[in-house]
Amino acid sequence: MIINFFCFQPILFNEQTFFYLQSNNFIPNKNWEKVDNNYKNSHCCGIVDYLKFIERHDLYLLNDFNNTQNYEFKFLNGLDFLHLNQEETTHAVFYDKDYKIFFIVFKISIELNSKFHTDNLIGLYQNIRNELVVDSINGNTTISKWAENIREYAIKSINEIFNDTKSCNIIENSGYIFSSYSNFDFTHIENIQSYKDDFLTTNHHIDLIDEKKESFENFSFLKSKSTEMFNYANSPYIFFLGWRFATIYGIKNSDDLKLIPIFLNLQNIYFQIDNFYKPYLSKLYEEIRFNNDYNSLNDKVEIFDKLEVAFQNLIFEKSKFISELKPFQSEIFEEMENYWGMQKDYDNIEKTLQICQTSLDRKLSIERNTIQEKQSNILFFLAIIQIFSVISISVDFFSLLGLKANGEHKSYLLFLENNLLLMLTATSFLLIFIAYYKQTYYRVKKLFKKST
Secondary structure: OEEEEEEEEEOEEOHHHHHHHHHOOOOOOOOEEEEOOOOOOHHHOOHHHHHHHHOOOOEEEEOOOOOOOOOOOOOHHHOOOEEEOOOOOEEEEEEEOOOOEEEEEEEEEEEEOOOOOHHHHOOHHHHHHHHHOOEHHHOEOOOOHHHHHHHHHHHHHHHHHHOOOOOEEOOOOOOEEEEEEOOOOOOOOOOHHHHHHHHHHHHOHHHOOHHHOOHHHHOHHHHOOOOOOOOOOOOOOEEEEOOOEEEEEOOOOHHHHOHHHHHHHHHHHHHHHHHHHHHHHHHHHHHHHOOOOHHHHHHHHHHHHHHHHHHHHHHHHHHHHHHOOOHHHHHHHHHHHHHOOHHHHHHHHHHHHHHHHHHHHHHHHHHHHHHHHHHHHHHHHHHHHHHHHHHHHHHHHHHHHHHHOOHHHHHHHHHHHHHHHHHHHHHHHHHHHHHHHHHHHHHHHHHHHHHO
16 A cells, blocks of 8 residues: 655745745746646656646746655654655645745655554654654754755755845745545444544644544535545544644545645645735834834835735635635635634734735825925025015115115105015015914913913
């Protein structure tokens, strides 16, 4: 018997690379090939076939395959009840143009020999995960040489695209393990319910969600009346969808459920929400909240717009994917969204985007009004200066006329010459008072209130 384990490992960008991808119609060219229905590549060993279900997404595969022969594992090589199928154990590095994310799909294929007993399944998931996912919180600080070499090569290849040695990395505890095998027969186990409880508890103890293992019998496809294989209580199969693991054993034609692309989509969306949108939006919100500098706030507008458009695009692509699912597949997708708290994240991000937009608009509006007020004041005082310039010119003009005038005309000119400065000055102060009387009134009123 053969069991295939898959690990979906998304790759984290730095902030600069993230916003570059969101702002450009980026397509990797060198050593990357678009995946379509006609694509065939022997080294992927069926991984592409599994992912063709998401053909509505533009997927690109790294063709410069790192054909490592170092199948060195930490635990699997020492287990005597299994043999590693090296021909089927492989990986693939993808870029999803619609989700704007790079990710690795690992595949470990094991053959169970005559020494295998059903009890050997207990704890196997944890061993597989420790080969592929760093989880220092639970004591796993290293992964297998095989997975490490693949991760390093993938990061190097992506860094070369952006000419940046630090454009991306792989963070701890971010891989998701999935296994589906249809031919397991648990009918010989006397207390099958107890065994399944032990299996789920032991294999998925890190999830801390054992209470969820039976909730999925409420799915419509698990309550099918046409067959008993979807009846959790009566049929010998294991169906578990968890926080870091997913297991389907004993369901015939389980590949037809298309759960691999469903979980890959879920993992990629969750990863972006948790590692891109939430931290970037939190950072942007803090920068807006405690910032009153107009130029700095104005620079945030472009970043905010990119982030909002990127998030709306992610939601749109998710909706487009769900719209093509069958009803039971949609149930699984939506159940896992709710269980992983993704729907709450969508709502919180939407609300935060609205708050940021409102706060940014208000602050920019206040700053614009302040700037306009300062500009108006400057223009007003320039106008006053021009008035005094006109006064000076007028006085000089009337002085010249007074020298040439005689009799009654000369007395009028002398009167204008002597009083023009006073009249125009009074007019200027009157204009100043009219322009600023409200501000002066409220400041004086506020001053008197403080003194009393």
